[in-house]
Amino acid sequence: MxxxxxxxxxxxxxxxxxxxxxxxxxxxxxxxxxxxxxxxxxxxxxxxxxxxxxxxxGRSGVVALAVPDLDNPYFAELATHVISAADQRGWTVLIDQTQGERAKERLVVSGIRSHLIDGLLFSPLALTLRDLTDREDRTPMVLLGERIGSGRAQYDHVGIDNVAAAREATLHLAGLGRRRIAAIGAQRVPSGVTARLRLKGYRQALAECGLAMDPSLIAHAPVWHRTGGAEAMAALLETGAPDAVFCFNDALALGALRALLSRGIRVPEDVMVMGFDDIEDGRFTTPTLSTVSPSKTLIAESAVDLLAARLAGTAAKPREVRIPHRLAPRESSGALIPSVS
Amino acid sequence: MxxxxxxxxxxxxxxxxxxxxxxxxxxxxxxxxxxxxxxxxxxxxxxxxxxxxxxxxGRSGVVALAVPDLDNPYFAELATHVISAADQRGWTVLIDQTQGERAKERLVVSGIRSHLIDGLLFSPLALTLRDLTDREDRTPMVLLGERIGSGRAQYDHVGIDNVAAAREATLHLAGLGRRRIAAIGAQRVPSGVTARLRLKGYRQALAECGLAMDPSLIAHAPVWHRTGGAEAMAALLETGAPDAVFCFNDALALGALRALLSRGIRVPEDVMVMGFDDIEDGRFTTPTLSTVSPSKTLIAESAVDLLAARLAGTAAKPREVRIPHRLAPRESSGALIPSVS
Known part of the structure; x- marks a missing residue:
């Protein structure tokens, strides 16, 4: 029955x-x-x-989350938090991977799945302002990550202050007496908006400390994975003689850490390493990874709240939510805070 | 226009x-x-x-993938491969997290989302045979992970030989001269089917080598995360004096590695560490992590192929696909194969 x-x-x-x-x-x-x-x-x-x-x-109870890739632990952790926050509202989350490619990102905003979903949470990498203004689809959308364009916002947006965060990370290394601070993760436009902001913060910090900008200390990484970090670190060791390295995400930093340790270079004594994202991996490496910690829980919850307000029709103008971050100094920059007892 | x-x-x-x-x-x-x-x-x-x-x-072009949680890098990597394999067929993947809880897993099989999806790929932890036989929903389903029940299969299934894989991992450590080989990750039923199979393989290997089964060398871990691995390793060091440890997944092994190194215990010299899953993290730790490597690409592709055959109506009886695995010896068991150049 x-x-x-x-x-x-x-x-x-x-x-x-x-x-x-x-x-x-x-x-x-x-x-x-x-x-x-x-x-x-x-x-x-x-x-x-x-x-x-x-x-x-007129509702499916499904929202989509579009991210570059779940292979990147940052996006896997973010997805977990989004799924939890959505679950609190009884929503199911459909996940799209864009690989950060503009064609796939345009497909996402063009509403090709809008018959299935009530709303869209989208963390784009390559999307342009033009792609947004051209959008005809009416599915409510909240953007995560960088603001696209500098004009009046068209969509709700959740992000962090990347320039300030990168500046603080670099100042942390300079404050510990390091003078040849390298950066790993620079990218060329158009998909490098986050990279550009973090590089800007890094440069600001160097200028504040009266440290010269040595181009041989800046390493590019087209994708921010561990392999790229290891390769960039190996190249920096050939040419730059750094005594510290600020990596634009933790995956790059874990790759850099491996490249240093496998050559018998001591971390933090010879080279300090700093990452960005505070993914779980970095709390269990030896040495543990110093990093910038944005609140992923808050990012997910704010994004879901913004979308809920949009769906309920209670939101008017697009809103901008800036999520706080904090430094998490650990062993790779000499902080002796055991993260595992 | x-x-x-x-x-x-x-x-x-x-x-x-x-x-x-x-x-x-x-x-x-x-x-x-x-x-x-x-x-x-x-x-x-x-x-x-x-x-x-x-x-x-009569099709939505959407399939669901239900996994315990994406916070576990194994499932995040598996999800990436499933999304890629599904994308080759033009399918979108909706992701459900069950936390391995039976109530949530029953919701998944009960077809609560079947109006949205064409088919379901499901990696359950706590589901029982009864839950499957009671199923009324007709949405095509492919199961990943352990076989549920020992009778005639009701559903297509993709898995690996966990007993054989765990046996090989333990023999690898014994073959390197280790005699006090601990295991981390034992679980109590009902949700511990995988744990039970891996423990069985571990015991088989010890018996083959004439090593005694010392209960003080078996550590339980209710969830297979890094924190649990670190805690279990700390406890084993108090009571068991192991010279090697086989962890039932890589997350546990990365936690164990951290617990050892943070106490100044050398890996592999003092204690060898072996994991299971071959997640990317383990290729970048120092020492790199020896592990059992199941082919996640093949698991994802086989599951998607089985579901496609089911949707096309070309499949008759439920099929069982056994995916091969291999040992990946790295530095944590003394293999000097640099995984990062």
Missing amino acids: RSRLKDVAEHAGVSIKTVSNVVNGYPHVSPATRARVEQAIAELSYRPNLSARSLRA | RSRLKDVAEHAGVSIKTVSNVVNGYPHVSPATRARVEQAIAELSYRPNLSARSLRA
Whole structure:
């Protein structure tokens, strides 16, 4: 016998209206109640008539998250947080990987999946202002990462202050007495907006400390993966004689760390290493990785909140949310804070 | 002016039929052609009438991948490969995280999202045979990971030989002269099927080598994350005096590695460390991590192929695909194979 809404309500000890709210993905249900109802649904093998309800509500309960790639632990961790935040609202998350390629990113904003989703959370790399202004699709969208263009914002946006964060990371190394501070992760436009901002912060810090800008200390990395970090570090050791290196993300830094240690170069004694992102890997390497820590939980929650307001029709003008960051000094810059006891 | 199918075909230099095949997600389009058509679609901001085509084809072009969590690098890497394999067929992948909880896993199999998806790739942890036999939903499903139950298979299944792989990993350590080989990652039922198989392989290897089974050398880890590995290693060092440790996944091994190195214990000289999964992190630690490497690409491709055959109606009986694995000896067990040059 098929279970009915009423059976689920009785089993979960809640009202029929509450079960209906859970099934329809309305946000005003506590996580505990939602969990109880979902458990009852599972135990009774209850299957709501979802096609009918989709048509009625005009909502699928699905939002898309588009990121460059989940192979990058930063985006995997961000996706986990987005899925959790969305789950609190009863939403399912569909994940798109764009590889940071403009053609794929344009497909995402063009609404090719808009029949499936209620809204879109999008972390683009190569998208241009033109791509945004050309957009015809009306699916609500929240952008993550860098602001695109400098004019009036067209979309809700969640980001961090990359220039300030990179400046602080570099000042941290300079403050510990390092004078030949290299940077790994520079990129050429158009897809290098984040790289450009972090490079700017790095340059600002050097200027503040009266350190010369030595071009041989700046290494490019077209993609920010461990392999690129290891290769860039190997090249810097040939030409630059650095005593510290600021890597524009943790994956690059983990690659750089490996390149140094495998050559018998001591970290932090000979070369200090600093990353950016605070991915879990860096808390378990030896030495542990000093890094810039943006709050990924806050980024995910803010993005989901902005999208929810957009879907509810309570948001008017596009909003800009700046998420705080902090330095996390660990062993790779000489901080003796054990991260694992 | 809105672009039409014909404009896209002209722009991409292909037939209208080919554009239609891409838009409808049919598999028999080469990746290069698909990319050209998708680029043309993006450049012309063409939007197919997808709701209509979904109704016509009875297909959404979306498949779901349900995994315990993307925070675990193994599942993040697997998801990347699944997304790539699905993309070759023009499918979008929706990702569900179950946290390995039975209630959430039952929700996944109960078809709560079946109005959205054409098929389901599912890597369960806590699901029981009963949950599968009770299933009423008809959405095609392929299971990843352990076989559930020992009877006749009800579903297509892709997995590896965990007993054999764990046995080989343990024999590798014994063959290098280690005699007090610990294991980290044992779990209690019901969610510990993989743990039970890997423990079985570990015990088989010890028995083959005439090594005693010392219970003080077996550490439990309710979840297989780095933190659990570090804690388990710390506990083993108190009580077990191991000279090697086989961790049931790489995350545990990276935690164990950190616990050893932070105490000044040398790896591999004092304690050898072996993991399982071959996640990218382990190729960049110092020492690099010896591990068991299952082919994640093959797992993803086989699962997508099985699902495609199911959707096409060309598959009859449930099929079982066993994916090969190999040992990847690295520095943490004394192999001097530099993985980063």
